[in-house]
Amino acid sequence: ADGHVNGNGHRPQPAPPPSMDVLRERHAGLRARIVGGDRAAIERQHRLGKLTARERLDLLLDEGSFVETDLYRRHQATGLGMGDRRPHTDGVITGSGEIFGRRVFVYAQDFTVFGGSLGEAHAAKIHKVMDLALENGAPLIGLNDSGGARIQEGVMALNGYGGIFRRNVRASGVIPQISVIMGPCAGGAAYSPALTDFTFMVRGTAQMYLTGPDVVEAVSGHRVSHAELGGADVHGERTGVATFVYDDEETCLAEVRYLVSLLPSNNLEPAPALPPTGAADDERPRLAEIVPVEPNKPYDMHRVVEELVDGGEFIELHEQWARNVICALGRIDGEVVGVVANQPMVLAGVLDADAAQKAARFVRFCDAFGIPLVTLVDVPGFLPGVEQEHDGIIRHGAKLLYAYCEATVPRVQVILRKAYGGAYIVMDSRSIGCDLSLAWPTNEIAVMGAEGAVNVVFRKQLAAADDPAALRAELIAEYTRQLVHPLFSAERGLVDDVIDPVQTRAAVARGLAMLRQKRGAAPQRKHGNVPL
Ligand code: HXC
Secondary structure (H helix, E strand, O other): OOOOOOOOOOOOOOOOOHHHHHHHHHHHHHHOOOOOOOHHHHHHHHHOOOOOOOHHHHOOOOOOOOEEEEOOOOOOOOOOOHHHHOOOOOOOOEEEEEEEOEEEEEEEEEEOOOOHOOOOOHHHHHHHHHHHHHHHOOOOEEHHHEEOOOOEEEEEEEEHHHHHHHHHHHHOOOOEEEEEEEEEEHHHHHHHHHOOOOEEEOOOOEEEOOHHHHHHHHOOOOOOOHHHHEEEEHHHHHHOOOOEEEHHHHHHHHHHHHHHOOOOOOOOOOOOOOOOOOOOOOOOOOOHHHOOOOOOOOOHHHHHHHOOHHHHEEEOOOOOOOOOOOEEEEEEEEEEEEEEEEEOOOHHHHHHOOHHHHHHHHHHHHHHOOOOOOEEEEEEEEOHHHHHHHHHHHHHHHHHHHEEEEEEEEOEEEEEEEEEEEEEEHHOOOOHHEEEEEEOOOOOEEEOHHHHHHHHHHHHHHOOOOHHHHHHHHHHHHHHHHOOOOOOOHOOOOEEEEEEEHHHHHHHHHHHHOOOOOOOOOOOOOOOOOOO
16 A cells, blocks of 8 residues: 555555455445435425435434434335335334333334335334333334335234234233334234323324225215324324323424323333422412302312412323313322312213223223322212213223222322212222322211202102202202211211311321332233123
């Protein structure tokens, strides 16, 4: 290389570069094959307000923590022109990383490669991280952005989906599973999110449906847009398919990180606790201002939840669906709790079919993952009506009843005002297994309200009375005095203490501390037959 000519007139061969350089060069050459989609596809993705799979993983995971699996994997299909197009990664990035220092396993579908569609290799990559997540006891997070089953790979694509569904179910209740929908999620593909614990959707770009607008039109003649059929708001407000809806991908992924910070890694580990906040000595005078003494006056139960949880911070599931019940995860005295609460501001806080399903699934999640339950009760009953009855409120209400009855986690109930009829029983009453029942002095717990009760019990007397109004008033007063006075349940062991409302956070914190070692045993069986 230095131009020196040796004795027999030959130039010496240039000294070979050290092997490190050879290896690096070869590796770089191979690595250059991992390009994702072409420039046009990436630009289109960005134009739609969507990030690429790798950009999303950068936002989701702690910096520098990502370990990628199956980088070079690609499909082996040859038909329909596929033999010439075999990009590595095969339209999905898989691997593992950390969120706030805790391990998670991930897959992110890459719409810029084959529309993120799922074929045999793509599915096998997802299967592998699902298996690793389960074996390592760490949450699984799937970022979905896909045209669904890869048409060119035929039944092998369907087979790949089946393998995902089976693994979703196997992992259910063992590791938390989170689906994030950031583009299309069509056909059977939508069933994986439906099997996982939480589904996030991004407003404007995410859609989920079993049959798309074209098929709907062909079958029914009804023209409908992608968003109208299965956009984030439809699933966030009407169907309950989406647990969380956010306006953009950055916020969505930040909220996934927050949710993960509240979840245990698996069913054998506790949820991550923060240092105690001194909640057991905390007085909350605002509670007395938030909740009116009058039993039927509405108020926003969110304000109560804010007073009870540390820093007023919680994440609410299904914020816009079945708003008559609130399900939220937050911390009390540093420990993660699940809060179920009636919302008197919506439908007066009655339970209906949707609310029962929403709360039931949440109770079952908390129970599966050892998260204590705090139930805030202010419920006039189940929603009466032909529609509800014909919608199967009996079947759906039974789900919530079943969920509470089988829950073995610590359970603290707080009855703020009314708790009537079947709804009293269902909202974690003593009879179905609540460990500690606390009530405010405003509690009214009975089969039904005074007026209805008097009308039923004294119908004949009222019909025969000279002055029915006066008699009714007298009987209502008597009924209230005898059956709904604030110590009625406490005297019978169904309420442990009637507390000063200002002390609610402290009393709940002390109750949870009392129950921290609780070990509830379920009877041996394959599994129960939860009413689905
Ligand atoms: C193969 C697909 C694909 C698919 C999209 N692509 N979906 N390739 N199989 N399922 C490819 C396109 O050919 C295109 O490739 C690229 O991805 C981008 O797609 P576009 O159509 O250009 O994008 P867009 O206009 O944004 O439309 C997105 C879409 C549409 C709405 C998702 O692509 C679509 O309708 N795809 C088919 C959806 C579908 O019916 N899937 C099967 C569902 S049934 P080029 O090369 O042009 O860039 C199913 C069954 C699962 O999934 C069953 C489990 C039990």
